[in-house]
Amino acid sequence: MVRERNTSALLALILLLGASFPYRADAHPLAPALLQIRELPEGKAEVSWKTSVLQVRGSHVVPELPPECTPVGTSKVAEEGDSVTETFTVECAGGGLVGKTVGVVGLGDGRNDALLRIALADGRVIQEVLRVGASTFVIPETGRPSSVFTGYIRLGFDHILTGLDHLLFVFGLLLLATSTRLLIETITAFTVGHSITLSLAALGIAKVPSGPVEVLIAFSIFILAVELARGPRTSPTMLRRFPWVMAFLFGLLHGLGFAGALREIGLPPNEVPLSLFSFNVGIEAGQLAFVFVILALGFALRRVLERLPTWSERVPVYGIGCLSAYWVLERLSEVLR
Numbered sequence: 001m002v003r004e005r006n007t008s009a010l011l012a013l014i015l016l017l018g019a020s021f022p023y024r025a026d027a028h029p030l031a032p033a034l035l036q037i038r039e040l041p042e043g044k045a046e047v048s049w050k051t052s053v054l055q056v057r058g059s060h061v062v063p064e065l066p067p068e069c070t071p072v073g074t075s076k077v078a079e080e081g082d083s084v085t086e087t088f089t090v091e092c093a094g095g096g097l098v099g100k101t102v103g104v105v106g107l108g109d110g111r112n113d114a115l116l117r118i119a120l121a122d123g124r125v126i127q128e129v130l131r132v133g134a135s136t137f138v139i140p141e142t143g144r145p146s147s148v149f150t151g152y153i154r155l156g157f158d159h160i161l162t163g164l165d166h167l168l169f170v171f172g173l174l175l176l177a178t179s180t181r182l183l184i185e186t187i188t189a190f191t192v193g194h195s196i197t198l199s200l201a202a203l204g205i206a207k208v209p210s211g212p213v214e215v216l217i218a219f220s221i222f223i224l225a226v227e228l229a230r231g232p233r234t235s236p237t238m239l240r241r242f243p244w245v246m247a248f249l250f251g252l253l254h255g256l257g258f259a260g261a262l263r264e265i266g267l268p269p270n271e272v273p274l275s276l277f278s279f280n281v282g283i284e285a286g287q288l289a290f291v292f293v294i295l296a297l298g299f300a301l302r303r304v305l306e307r308l309p310t311w312s313e314r315v316p317v318y319g320i321g322c323l324s325a326y327w328v329l330e331r332l333s334e335v336l337r
Helices: 001-020 147-161 162-174 180-202 210-230 242-263 272-300 302-306 309-337
Strands: 033-038 044-052 060-066 069-080 083-092 101-106 114-121 124-130 136-138
Touching: 033 069, 033 101, 083 309, 101 114, 124 136, 124 147, 147 162, 147 242, 147 272, 162 180, 162 210, 162 242, 162 309, 180 242, 180 272, 210 242, 210 309, 242 272, 272 302
Parallel strands: 033 114
Antiparallel strands: 033 044, 044 083, 060 101, 069 083, 101 136, 114 124
């Protein structure tokens, strides 16, 4: 009971801190952009710029091409699902792309990353992840073998740590699990569940519209909040006795949400297993880091948290319930629109 009160009070504190963060709380802030450049003969290159409609409102990210490269002809714009792709051709003076600088402007406003994929005329493919503080890239003569592995790990890590809805669900699981054994089983079941659907959706085996998935993810958090509000009873419910079952089932749903970001940037054709594995590793690393920090803070502040009044236990539960209900209504309105 003391552990539950400590974790509950700590959750209330972090909810307040999370509400002060500048990123959006109503959707996944990470909507990676994809900048693809394919080198053509005679100093030309085909540029494909793919962005998500799920970007932070007010953000404006645009590709930054070398000053020697100027657009020729007309551009084509295509909408597909939650993304918009603009394709156009540029003509670069002074030879090929090697040695030139490309980048993306506005990553700070969008609070996301951009994947850069360059196909040179000699057949070599170079990939890099652009982020705030490193939004430009000088095209080298050869690519780095580890760029795909580290790049997709960073994307997965950022996605879980900037997705407030997923973090609140993990928070709820921490409150629901009343023992260390149950906590390990529950977190493991959630990991297995979302890993399955993430892989299936990313590979195109499971195709589900992102809008309804986002609504159901918010609803899963609301169900968890309702169960937490009931509190422990003499005859605990199935969710209390076997929280790992709910974690697995809802993990399948959350995996479809994780796959949404991965679909936006795509998987490298020649390195699908590596990039998918790396993205999943990044998600798990971020999730475990989050759990570790919460438990460590709970242990470090246990004496302070024990002095909080009993009513403080209800604050985080009602906070999760209200926020998740708001997400359900907002995302449902987006789908119906």
